[in-house]
Amino acid sequence: MKTAFIGLGVMGFPMAGHLQAAGNAVTVFNRSPDKAARWVERHGGASRPTIAEAVAGAQLVCLCVGNDDDVRDVVAQALPAMEEGGVIVDHTTTSATVAREMDAAARTVGRWFVDAPVSGGQAGAENGQLTIMVGGDPAAYARVEPMLAAYAKAIRLLGPSGAGQLTKMCNQIAIAGVVQGVAEALHFAKRAGLPTDDVLAAISKGAAQSWQMENRWKTMSEGKFDFGFAVDWMRKDLGIALAEAAVNGANLQATALIDGFYGEVQGMGGHRWDTSSLVARLETPKS
Incomplete structure (x- = not known):
């Protein structure tokens, strides 16, 4: 399938590579042309200097x-240039509102738009093991699902336009609570004088087990946060969820509290630290 990929960040770069490796003819665009050139050097395919040129006939x-406004800008440039009947798949984490807006805009010109945010982080993108949450028309989803399988271990259509983004909000709400719980458990274990590795070995085999515990406990214990999903990105995502909750009436008391904790981490200079850095605010003496 003639394919274009827009945005070659830590997620997009490997995802586009998987599409090319799967036999699709991929053309890329990135605001930093040198990154697009590096992608072509590594994966083949092609790059173009504008979005319209990259998506021509795709x-x-x-x-x-990055965000809602970035999606609006890209879609406005892409829709007139891509093939009639073609599908835009948005992997950005945005509001459900912008997903519905873009779906409506695509339909008016005979194209399709599906919101398809992902979970799994940089490692999931590099290993082709992402989870993709999709909202949109079933026919459009059926057309692109085989392509998305190039970098996914699980893909699910959750409902109409916006449902993918709403599900991603559920994902981030759950992660925030789990990370805070792991951070407090580790902090408590240290204060209690327990051997933290042994505590992990014990509690990770029971009901407390989680991906965050298995993959972040050791680095949290060592105070290493220079990797993974950045605090700035998590605050953006939680902000979207809290804004949606203000509309639909959901009570997100813990999420709001933890969002504030991430604000404290930002105040410590941890804007680009991994989200597991919540433990840092517990370990740092309050002045």
């Missing part, structure tokens, strides 16, 4: 950019 356009 049947599938994937994007993984």
Whole structure:
């Protein structure tokens, strides 16, 4: 399938590579041309200097950019240039509102838009093991699902436009609570004078087990946070969820509290630290 991929960050770069390796003819665009050139050097395919040129005649356009306004800008440039009947797949984490707006805009010109945020982090993107949560038309989803399998271990259509983004909000709400729980458990174990590795070995085999515990306990214990999903990104995602909750009436008391904790981590200079850095605010003496 003739494919374009817009946005070659830590997620988009390997995801586009998997599409190319799966036999698709991929053309990429990135705001930093040198990153697009590096992608072509590593994966083949092609790059173009504008979005319109990159998506010209494309049947599938994937994007993984920054925020709602970035998505609006890319889609406005892509829709007139891509193939009629083609599908835009947005892997950016955005509001459900913008997903519905883009779906409506695509339909008016005979194209399709599906919101398809991902979970699994940089490692999941590099290893082709992402979870993809999709909202949109079932026919459009059926057309692109085989392509998305190039970098996914699980793909699920959750409902109409916006459902993918709403599900991603559920994902981030759950992660925030789990990370805070792991941080407090580790902090408590240290204060109690327990051997933290042994505590992990014990409690990770019971009901407390989680991905965060298995993969982040040791680095949290060592105070290492220079990797993974950045605090700035998590605060953006939690902000989207809290804004949606203000509309639908959901009570997200813990999420709001933990979002504030991440604000404290930012105040410590941890903007680009991994989200597991919640433990840092517990370990840092309060002045």
